[in-house]
Amino acid sequence: MNYLSTRGRAPAVDIDHALAAGLAPDGGLYVPQVVPRLDAADFAADEELAAVAARVLHPFFAGSRLQSQLPAICAEAYAFPASLRALDGSTHLLELFHGPTAAFKDYAARFLAASLGRLRDAEAPVSTVLVATSGDTGAAVAAAFHRRPGFRVVVLYPDGRVSPRQAHQLGSFGDNVHALRVAGAFDDCQALVKRALIDADLRQACALTSANSISLGRWLPQMAYYAASALACARQQAAPLNYVIPTGNLGNALACVLARLVGLPIGDIVLATNANRVLPAYFASGSYAPAASIATLANAMDVGDPSNFERLRWLYPTRADLPGWLAADAVDDVDIAATIERTWRERSLAVCPHTATALCVLARLRARGEARACAAVATAHAAKFDSIVEPLIGQPVAVPPALAAMLARPAHAEPIANDYAALRARLLALPA
Ligand SMILES: *Cc1c(COP(=O)(O)O)cnc(C)c1O
Numbered sequence: 001m002n003y004l005s006t007r008g009r010a011p012a013v014d015i016d017h018a019l020a021a022g023l024a025p026d027g028g029l030y031v032p033q034v035v036p037r038l039d040a041a042d043f044a045a046d047e048e049l050a051a052v053a054a055r056v057l058h059p060f061f062a063g064s065r066l067q068s069q070l071p072a073i074c075a076e077a078y079a080f081p082a083s084l085r086a087l088d089g090s091t092h093l094l095e096l097f098h099g100p101t102a103a104f105k106d107y108a109a110r111f112l113a114a115s116l117g118r119l120r121d122a123e124a125p126v127s128t129v130l131v132a133t134s135g136d137t138g139a140a141v142a143a144a145f146h147r148r149p150g151f152r153v154v155v156l157y158p159d160g161r162v163s164p165r166q167a168h169q170l171g172s173f174g175d176n177v178h179a180l181r182v183a184g185a186f187d188d189c190q191a192l193v194k195r196a197l198i199d200a201d202l203r204q205a206c207a208l209t210s211a212n213s214i215s216l217g218r219w220l221p222q223m224a225y226y227a228a229s230a231l232a233c234a235r236q237q238a239a240p241l242n243y244v245i246p247t248g249n250l251g252n253a254l255a256c257v258l259a260r261l262v263g264l265p266i267g268d269i270v271l272a273t274n275a276n277r278v279l280p281a282y283f284a285s286g287s288y289a290p291a292a293s294i295a296t297l298a299n300a301m302d303v304g305d306p307s308n309f310e311r312l313r314w315l316y317p318t319r320a321d322l323p324g325w326l327a328a329d330a331v332d333d334v335d336i337a338a339t340i341e342r343t344w345r346e347r348s349l350a351v352c353p354h355t356a357t358a359l360c361v362l363a364r365l366r367a368r369g370e371a372r373a374c375a376a377v378a379t380a381h382a383a384k385f386d387s388i389v390e391p392l393i394g395q396p397v398a399v400p401p402a403l404a405a406m407l408a409r410p411a412h413a414e415p416i417a418n419d420y421a422a423l424r425a426r427l428l429a430l431p432a
Contacts, residue, residue, distance in 0.1 A: 022210025213251030
């Protein structure tokens with residue numbers, strides 16, 4: 001299996017190369033040359049998440065020295081459940097927050113770390129995993145690579161634009177993890193990382209690699225929990241499962257799209273954004289107008305120019321090519337807050353602001369008569385966003401043990417200007 005760049009000006013590479021590189025040398029994103037097909041009947045009825053993951057990813061690793069190691073890699077990465085919680089007969093919550101940093105990004109970050117760890121040459125210099133985060137990616141990547149020999153992690157996050165608990169988490173690792181708080185927005189952090197990754201001299205000097213959602217090693221493994229939940233639903237109800245997915249950089253939702261194209265029993269896919277409505281606007285008008293991101297209650301989705309949009313365009317070049325089963329809708333802060341409050345009142349369930357965007361969009365669909373089986377994707381635990389959720393529900397949210405342990409550690413992050421030269425100098429000064 002070969003991978004091409006969305007920009008078409010880089011040579012085709014195998015997946016081992018694409019994983020190590022992150023971004024293609026022409027600045028594009030790697031995509032599979034062909035989408036492999038699987039049959040739902042290939043999956044055994046009682047397969048665990050890790051086994052489903054290995055089976056879904058197998059054809060994508062054809063020719064890779066990692067292919068035979070997928071069962072072990074997946075056992076490491078998918079070591080906690082992705083529970084499909086029934087809220088009522090046809091509505092489910094796909095809970096993806098049971099990992100160490102309490103957000104869905106744990107799965108793919110751990111997959112990437114387990115893969116890069118196995119691809120690494122024992123004699124190679126220490127690799128620097130450079131990552132921009134709107135809050136959750138950085139912690140997941142840092143947790144996945146923390147104390148892993150041969151790697152260090154540099155996390156850039158927008159100072160003052162992540163939740164207090166997210167900031168604490170990012171600064172709590174120490175050891176081989178460096179947290180830099182940037183005087184800017186998430187899009188600035190992302191632009192700095194993209195620039196560093198195409199700076200050939202710096203790349204060489206620091207053995208840079210990326211772990212943002214543009215990396216294939218983040219994108220592909222996210223198919224696993226869609227595959228597992230869709231197969232479980234198809235088995236119980238003999239019908240495909242429809243998904244509403246909180247969306248920012250469009251990595252997680254495009255993994256669901258890929259899982260559908262592979263042949264899994266997935267129905268409609270609806271992207272739920274916050275007030276950064278560049279994707280719903282594109283779906284409505286056909287013109288893509290990236291904008292500066294605006295701060296919302298669902299901060300991990302404060303993205304004005306989704307980095308995976310190039311992959312959507314590669315799949316469907318214009319609006320006319322978009323399939324009927326794919327849609328997008330935006331939820332502003334008023335509706336996010338109202339949904340958190342209502343979900344608590346009606347279901348005694350505390351949800352994070354990102355999850356609330358999906359629940360709000362799903363409620364709109366139900367009001368218009370949608371009666372089929374639908375899953376709203378719960379992308380983070382409410383306790384990560386206690387400062388938003390607790391005042392709305394009037395109760396403390398219980399903190400999961402892994403998150404509590406991280407919050408109990410001291411935290412430190414270095415301030416840095418929103419300036420490429422400053423970042424470059426900082427990276428070159430990292431200890432060997
Ligand atoms: C990252 C994140 C999202 C957005 O996912 P994308 O893959 O960037 O679209 C949604 N919710 C939470 C909690 C996140 O951390």
